[in-house]
Amino acid sequence: MALISSTTIITSISLFHLTLAYFFLFRPKTIEDQALVFVLGESMDIPAVRGFDVPSPALALLAVILAFSGISDLVSLSMPEEFSSLYYWGTQAPLRFFLSMLLVAYSYAFGPSSPLFSSSSSSSSTRRPTHSYKASGSGADHLHNRLLFSFMFVEMMAWFWTWITLREERSAIVEKMRKQHEREAHSH
Known part of the structure; x- marks a missing residue:
């Protein structure tokens, strides 16, 4: 049995999304200044994000989307445990992890600081350049920043933990359903 239940983990993720929604809406600079964002960005050599000094329409839209996600996930936890754990979250957790x-x-592999676009040394005296990074000019270029990387990294770890916990809880739920079905069969 898991130390922390999947319901607790999903509730925590939902509250994390609601908290981020608040900060994206009212104080976006607070998110950019977080130590985790700085440490992950520096360790992976990912560029800092710009435009988080004041609230903007794009950040307000992001806040609304995160709030909807957090609230809908909290509401989905009110479904019956058999359906919620086995079916709904059993498919949502691996999908969100993936x-x-x-x-x-x-955000790491195709950005300007990517190891795919840097030059490598084949020997001590010669350097042969590989492909260089060229911005495409699309909105996808804005996905290569430490804020997105940090957020998605935390999401990835949380949903993987949820997925593993759900798999551990599955046998207990199936056993509980089997016993309930046997009781119902004997009572009729």
Whole structure:
């Protein structure tokens, strides 16, 4: 049995989303100045994000989306445990983990500080350049920053933890359902 239940983890993630929504709406600079964002960004050599000094329409939209996500996840926890744990969160957790992992990989591997676009040394005296980074001019260029990387990294870890916990809880829920079904069968 897991030390912390999947319901507690999902509640924490939902409250994290609601908290981020508040800060994106009213004080976005607070998020950019977080130590975790700085440490992860510096360790991975990912550029800092610009435009978080004051609230903006894009940040307000992000806040609304995060608030909707947090509230809908909290409401979904009120579903019956058998349905919620086995079916809804049993599919949501791995999907959210996978999507978060893709965004973490994309924001790191295809940005200006990517090891794919740096030059490598084949020997001590010669350096042969590999492909150089060229911005595409699209909105996808703005996904290569330490704030997105940090957020998606935390999401990835949280949803992986949720997924593993749900798998551990699955057998107990199935056993509980089986016993309930047997009781109902004997009572009729």
